[in-house]
Amino acid sequence: MRNPQLNKHGELQHLLTIDGLPREILTAILDTAAPFTEVAEREVKKLPLLRGKSIFNLFFENSTRTRTTFEIAAKRLSADVVNLNVSTSSTAKGESLLDTVDNLCAMQADMFVVRHAASGAPFLIAQHLETAGRDHIHVVNAGDGRHAHPTQGLLDMYTIRHYKRDFSQLTVAIVGDVLHSRVARSQIGALLTLGVPEVRVIGPRTLLPAEVEKLGVRVFHDIRAGLKDVDVVMMLRLQNERMNGALLPTPQEFFKVWGLTAEKLALARPDAIVMHPGPMNRGVEIDSAVADGAQAVILPQVTFGIAVRMAVMSMLAGQQGGNK
Amino acid sequence: MDASACRFSSATNDSPRRPPRPRWSTPACATGASAAASSTRWPRSSSCNNSWIPTDRLHKALGLTQPLGAIDVSFYRDDFGSKGLHPQPQRTDVPFVVEGADVIIVDDVLYTGRTTRAAINELFDYGRPARVDLAVLVDRGGRELPIAARYCALTLPEPLPARQNLQLECDPSGALTLRLIDA
Numbered sequence A: 001m002r003n004p005q006l007n008k009h010g011e012l013q014h015l016l017t018i019d020g021l022p023r024e025i026l027t028a029i030l031d032t033a034a035p036f037t038e039v040a041e042r043e044v045k046k047l048p049l050l051r052g053k054s055i056f057n058l059f060f061e062n063s064t065r066t067r068t069t070f071e072i073a074a075k076r077l078s079a080d081v082v083n084l085n086v087s088t089s090s091t092a093k094g095e096s097l098l099d100t101v102d103n104l105c106a107m108q109a110d111m112f113v114v115r116h117a118a119s120g121a122p123f124l125i126a127q128h129l130e131t132a133g134r135d136h137i138h139v140v141n142a143g144d145g146r147h148a149h150p151t152q153g154l155l156d157m158y159t160i161r162h163y164k165r166d167f168s169q170l171t172v173a174i175v176g177d178v179l180h181s182r183v184a185r186s187q188i189g190a191l192l193t194l195g196v197p198e199v200r201v202i203g204p205r206t207l208l209p210a211e212v213e214k215l216g217v218r219v220f221h222d223i224r225a226g227l228k229d230v231d232v233v234m235m236l237r238l239q240n241e242r243m244n245g246a247l248l249p250t251p252q253e254f255f256k257v258w259g260l261t262a263e264k265l266a267l268a269r270p271d272a273i274v275m276h277p278g279p280m281n282r283g284v285e286i287d288s289a290v291a292d293g294a295q296a297v298i299l300p301q302v303t304f305g306i307a308v309r310m311a312v313m314s315m316l317a318g319q320q321g322g323n324k
Numbered sequence B: 001m002d003a004s005a006c007r008f009s010s011a012t013n014d015s016p017r018r019p020p021r022p023r024w025s026t027p028a029c030a031t032g033a034s035a036a037a038s039s040t041r042w043p044r045s046s047s048c049n050n051s052w053i054p055t056d057r058l059h060k061a062l063g064l065t066q067p068l069g070a071i072d073v074s075f076y077r078d079d080f081g082s083k084g085l086h087p088q089p090q091r092t093d094v095p096f097v098v099e100g101a102d103v104i105i106v107d108d109v110l111y112t113g114r115t116t117r118a119a120i121n122e123l124f125d126y127g128r129p130a131r132v133d134l135a136v137l138v139d140r141g142g143r144e145l146p147i148a149a150r151y152c153a154l155t156l157p158e159p160l161p162a163r164q165n166l167q168l169e170c171d172p173s174g175a176l177t178l179r180l181i182d183a
Helices: A023-041 A063-077 A098-106 A121-131 A150-164 A182-192 A224-226 A251-258 A296-317 B053-061 B113-125
Strands: A054-059 A080-085 A110-118 A138-144 A171-175 A200-203 A218-220 A234-235 A273-275 B005-008 B029-033 B067-072 B102-110 B131-139 B153-156 B164-170 B174-183
Touching: A023 A150, A023 A296, A054 A063, A054 A098, A063 A080, A063 A110, A063 A138, A063 A150, A098 A110, A098 A121, A110 A121, A110 A296, A121 A138, A121 A171, A138 A150, A138 A296, A150 A182, A150 A234, A150 A273, A150 A296, A171 A182, A171 B131, A182 A200, A200 B113, A218 A224, A224 B131, A273 A296, B053 B102, B067 B113, B102 B113, B102 B164, B113 B131, B131 B174
Parallel strands: A054 A080, A054 A110, A110 A138, A171 A200, A171 A234, A200 A218, A234 A273, B029 B067, B029 B102, B102 B131, B131 B153
Antiparallel strands: B005 B174, B164 B174
């Protein structure tokens, strides 16, 4: 079966998940993002690439950082951006997701950036657009349920490449609540596709998906053993809002065992970088001393996120035959 | 042109084809536009990553005090809608203050003028230059925009047909050669 994210020329039509994307495409996105980082230093922080395009940010779930960076990215590409907030939208009045999409298509949408609590919602929209023959409209997944958050995974890869240059010698640890994390799924997929030889996931049994090792990662239930000699530490947010049932004793106890402190970080390589997708729970999964420390690259991640999202949107809008 | 190549002097000093020194008093810099409408790939000097050899030499020959810049027009092209993004855009690097500067844009081959248009647009996003000039090695004819080079080493007597391209090559001794290739 054809990858629904690629058009018949093998170019990106939608960005829905990292899974199934070849290394060349991931590398092309990272390569394209690099020159976009320079735009922030200009007098006029705008490029004319998406002039006249309408991009709808469809956020059915709360987000500040992701929605804002998508909005800035689109605006720096000169697109017109419309933010739809679920709490004030027709969805709250009972309109179905696809009816909302059809209405926005009638307003000449060129791209949807979608966040939804239900895994697969962006796929559903992409499929609907294809069925309706609207091949010129593109979908970017900005996080769906527990499934995927591909632009976060890509900006994390951009950050790693920026600081470590080469993926082929790295040991990377993903720490914390992997079970509820779409970010972790996208990170694991991207790291393995880009050729990272050792990806570790570290967390309590209750917060790691069953058979996670089948993805090709090494599993650690002891954070100290897991952090030993790693080059990159990717912390995850403890997702209290997605938990049902007693997976954890208390946040304080979680911090004592699983929180990243300077003492635990000292087990990693001395030049290891610390990443976090945000929003951070200080004193739960990460200690303030580490979050604000010299090894943290958490704020550069946010900045790189703009360039990576500019790259994704311009690659989608600019592919052959998709923009006529 | 039948021999499919025409040669330029590789000397940096006393080159008979060196463009004349600009007459204005404080030239700021030379800028190499690094994506040609004729889609030529340029040799880059090993000493300076963002400089293209003729620009490098021109910059030295003119004794400019401001650093050399480089423009990649991928994000400003007018064919983005039909052709999409250039697969490997390079970083645009403008390491000087554009506001009030005298800028020379340098390109190898002047053809439709669309690359120059894009480069000028991009330059203006960095500030308002006092003056912009265009220097090219070859004018191959076929302009689609009202653009002309102020300095041009060679103007082809007849416009080159669209099916042919000129490709600049640089051999290890530094000699530059223009090769006629089929597009």
